[in-house]
Amino acid sequence: MLEIRRLKKSYGDAHAIGDLTFTIGEREFVCVVGPSGCGKTTLLKCMSGLLAPTAGEVVLDGTLVTRPPDEMALVFQEYSRSLMPWMSVRKNVALPLRHRSKAERAKLVDEAVEAVGLTRFMDRYPWQLSGGMQQRVAIARALAYQPQILLMDEPFASVDAQTRADLEDLILEVRERYDVTIVFVTHDIDESVYLSDRIVVLTPSPTTVKEILDVELPRPRDQVETKELPEFARLRAHVYRLIKREEARVAQ
Amino acid sequence: MKRLGAVLEVVVPLALLALWAAWSANSDTFYYPPLTKILETFNETWVFERVGSDVVPSLLRLAAGYAVAVVIAIGVGIPLGLNATARRAAAPIVEFLRAIPPPALLPLAIVVVGVGNSMKVLIIAFVCLWPILLNTIDGIRGIDPTLNETTRVYGVRGLTRLRLVTLPAAAPQIFAGMRTSLSLAVIMMVISEMVASTNGIGFFVLQSQRSFAIPEMWSGIVLLGILGYLLNLLFTGVERRVLAWHRGAHS
Numbered sequence: 001m002l003e004i005r006r007l008k009k010s011y012g013d014a015h016a017i018g019d020l021t022f023t024i025g026e027r028e029f030v031c032v033v034g035p036s037g038c039g040k041t042t043l044l045k046c047m048s049g050l051l052a053p054t055a056g057e058v059v060l061d062g063t064l065v066t067r068p069p070d071e072m073a074l075v076f077q078e079y080s081r082s083l084m085p086w087m088s089v090r091k092n093v094a095l096p097l098r099h100r101s102k103a104e105r106a107k108l109v110d111e112a113v114e115a116v117g118l119t120r121f122m123d124r125y126p127w128q129l130s131g132g133m134q135q136r137v138a139i140a141r142a143l144a145y146q147p148q149i150l151l152m153d154e155p156f157a158s159v160d161a162q163t164r165a166d167l168e169d170l171i172l173e174v175r176e177r178y179d180v181t182i183v184f185v186t187h188d189i190d191e192s193v194y195l196s197d198r199i200v201v202l203t204p205s206p207t208t209v210k211e212i213l214d215v216e217l218p219r220p221r222d223q224v225e226t227k228e229l230p231e232f233a234r235l236r237a238h239v240y241r242l243i244k245r246e247e248a249r250v251a252q
Numbered sequence: 253m254k255r256l257g258a259v260l261e262v263v264v265p266l267a268l269l270a271l272w273a274a275w276s277a278n279s280d281t282f283y284y285p286p287l288t289k290i291l292e293t294f295n296e297t298w299v300f301e302r303v304g305s306d307v308v309p310s311l312l313r314l315a316a317g318y319a320v321a322v323v324i325a326i327g328v329g330i331p332l333g334l335n336a337t338a339r340r341a342a343a344p345i346v347e348f349l350r351a352i353p354p355p356a357l358l359p360l361a362i363v364v365v366g367v368g369n370s371m372k373v374l375i376i377a378f379v380c381l382w383p384i385l386l387n388t389i390d391g392i393r394g395i396d397p398t399l400n401e402t403t404r405v406y407g408v409r410g411l412t413r414l415r416l417v418t419l420p421a422a423a424p425q426i427f428a429g430m431r432t433s434l435s436l437a438v439i440m441m442v443i444s445e446m447v448a449s450t451n452g453i454g455f456f457v458l459q460s461q462r463s464f465a466i467p468e469m470w471s472g473i474v475l476l477g478i479l480g481y482l483l484n485l486l487f488t489g490v491e492r493r494v495l496a497w498h499r500g501a502h503s
Contacts, residue, residue, distance in 0.1 A: 050401055067404075074405045081398040085501040086420040095416065096406030127501040145406060 001026045001181055002047070002149055007056035009042055010206075016042045018206030020056070024149070024183055029175060031192035032185045033239060034202030034210075035247045040185045041077075043207065044153045047183065048074050060149070073142035077154040079135040083126040089113065090122045093141045112144035113137075115174050132163035136170070143174060149181040156191070165223050168195060172221060189243070193235045194221060201242050204250045210242055285467045294471035302456065307475075310452040313369060314441045317376025321433060324377070325384035326426065330414065332385075333392025333422070350382040354440060358447050367448035376440045380433035387429025391422030424498045427491050434487055438480050453479075 002024040009017040016039040024030050034040055045051035047058050049065040049072075058065040060072065068074075076082040083092050093112055097105045113119055116136040126134050135155060142150055152171075156164045168191060175182055186192050192199050193215060201210040215235060217226055226232055273287040298307070332339045358375060365371045399421060403413050419426075445454030457472035492499070 045401075048405060050404060068407070070407060072405070074401075076398055076402065078398050081396050082402045084399070084417060084420070086423075086497040087416075095408060098408070098412050125497055125500060127497075141406070 001028075001061060002183070003059040004043075004047065005057050005059065007043070007046060007058065008054045009039070009046055009051070010054045015206035017046070017053075018203075018208045020202075020207060020209060022200055022209055022212060024181060027179065027181055029172075029182045029184065029195060029197045030200060031196035031198075032183065032200045032202065033187060033189060033192045033243065034207065035204050035243050035250075036187050038202050038204045039207045040187070040202065041153055043202075044074070044151055044183075044185050048072060048151055050074075071148040073145045073147035073150050075135075075138050075142050075150065075152045075155045077157055079131065079138045079155075079158075080126070083134060083137055083141075085125065085127055088123050088125055089118060089129075089137050089140075092126065092137055093144050096141065096145045108144040108146070109140075112140040115143060115177060116140045116170060130163075132159045132167060135159060135167060139167075139171070139174070143178055143180075146178075147180060149183065152182065152184045154186055155184075157186070157188075164191075169221075169223065171195070172219075189236055189239045190227070193217075193232060193239065194223075194226060199235075199239060201239055203246050210246060213238070282464075283466055285470065289467050290470040290474065293467035294474055297468060297471050298475055306451050306453050306456050307479075309369075310441055310445065310454070311479075313372045313444075313452070314376060314437050316369075317373045317440070318380055318434065318437045320373065320377040321380030321437075322384060322430060325381050325429070326388050329385045329388025329426075330392060330418070333389040334418075339389065339393075346382075346385065350386075354379040355443055358444065362448055371448070372441065372444040372452075375444045376437050379436045379440045383432040383436070384426065384429040387425045387432075388422060391425030392418060394425070395421045424495055427495060431484075431487060431491070434483060435480065438476070438483065442476065 004020055004022050007017055007020040008015070020043065032040060032043065042051065046053045047065070049058070049068045052066070060069050063069070084095065087095065090109055090113070093109045094105055097108055100108070110119075113122055116139050118133060118136055118140065121129060121133065126137060129137070139155070155171075156167050159167065171182070171184075172195065174180075184192070184195060196215050199213045199215060201213070202208070203210045213235065217229060217231055217235075269287070276284060276286045277288070279286050332342055354375065357378065361371045361375055365374060395418065399417065403409070403417050408417060441452070442454035442457070445452035446458045449455040453472055453476060457469055457476075460466070460468035460472060
């Protein structure tokens with residue numbers, strides 16, 4: 001569905017992304033992990049068409065991505081900066097739906113806000129909500145947009161551990177409900193194993209693909225049971241070693 | 253503490269007024285009439301004898317000049333804020349024009365548009381333009397890149413984006429510019445009426461001084477102070493309503 005082919009991105013002489021090739025299949029949940037500062041955000045911006053790559057291409061369903069496609073939504077890490085503080089939850093979620101009819105818009109907004117469990121807070125403003133709730137609003141906005149593919153840039157990096165676990169389960173739930181392909185960038189190894197069907201492990205900058213692993217853990221996943229499985233521990237250790245080894249190699 | 257503050261806000265000005273009244277009560281200096289005399293004259297002059305002849309024309313000029321400035325400044329500020337090339341091209345002109353002390357333009361304005369209302373409106377508008385323009389440009393330039401990326405990803409474009417995202421995001425700064433301009437507008441209203449006019453509060457103050465009607469002159473000055481105070485109060489009220497989200501988000 002989404003193909004990244006020989007993608008390169010440099011800023012002057014600095015090569016942020018060396019050479020990346022991987023493919024994301026229909027309805028897949030793919031996590032992209034890598035050591036901090038390995039150009040994950042840059043990669044996501046190239047994938048979403050916000051940033052033009054220096055070389056290579058991103059292709060969505062056979063069409064070259066040169067600007068953000070209509071079939072794609074993006075959830076940013078900084079929820080407080082990507083929501084409009086002058087708009088209520090309802091209006092924030094409805095913002096990308098201006099071209100829809102009024103009835104359709106209302107239906108999409110109601111459904112999406114209900115899916116993230118914020119119906120009671122429909123008319124609140126983002127700054128009246130906690131961080132985790134604000135990120136839910138951002139997720140609702142992405143869902144209401146009805147994308148075929150949802151990109152998420154370390155979306156749970158700035159919330160506390162308990163909220164984080166809740167949001168992880170929420171995203172698994174809405175994924176079923178909205179039948180959407182998800183590309184989830186994170187630096188949290190546990191999170192990547194817990195959520196995904198496949199993990200793309202990156203090397204430090206200039207970034208290349210270190211390894212792509214299949215995650216064959218049973219679904220639905222459970223914060224306790226899934227994480228107790230030997231397979232979970234094995235995958236987690238494997239990804240951990242890959243990343244640590246890369247970091248050590250760079251440090252030398 | 254909060255109540256003490258509120259009490260002080262009322263008590264201190266009243267005490268100062270009382271002090272002024274006591275100090276000036278037995279004044280026989282021609283230029284410093286007793287406060288009671290000034291208030292008496294104020295009552296005779298402004299309630300509501302000269303409201304139609306002087307206060308209304310003054311306020312209309314002020315409102316017209318200010319409104320013209322707001323519309324032009326925001327209208328020009330938007331493209332300049334959005335476009336770096338346009339901004340660089342316009343910068344020298346903007347910096348030059350705003351460096352001119354506005355009263356220096358009065359003689360020119362009189363020659364070009366005469367001594368009527370349009371001259372005063374023009375002068376007020378010219379002066380008020382700059383703070384609003386510069387703040388609009390800065391406000392739009394300073395919009396968080398994440399916000400712009402959000403609108404791009406979600407296909408929010410054109411006028412919808414301008415109306416729902418760009419302008420609200422820049423509004424706190426635009427309002428800061430408008431506040432500065434409001435006091436400038438009062439100043440330029442008075443100056444333009446002192447230079448060439450047959451009515452208006454500024455005209456009245458100068459005319460009273462020239463005809464040695466000193467209590468009248470004082471009453472005009474007091475009125476200007478009150479008007480400035482009320483205008484600021486009105487402005488704050490509007491700002492509070494429009495930018496309620498901003499105070500909420502930053503508290």
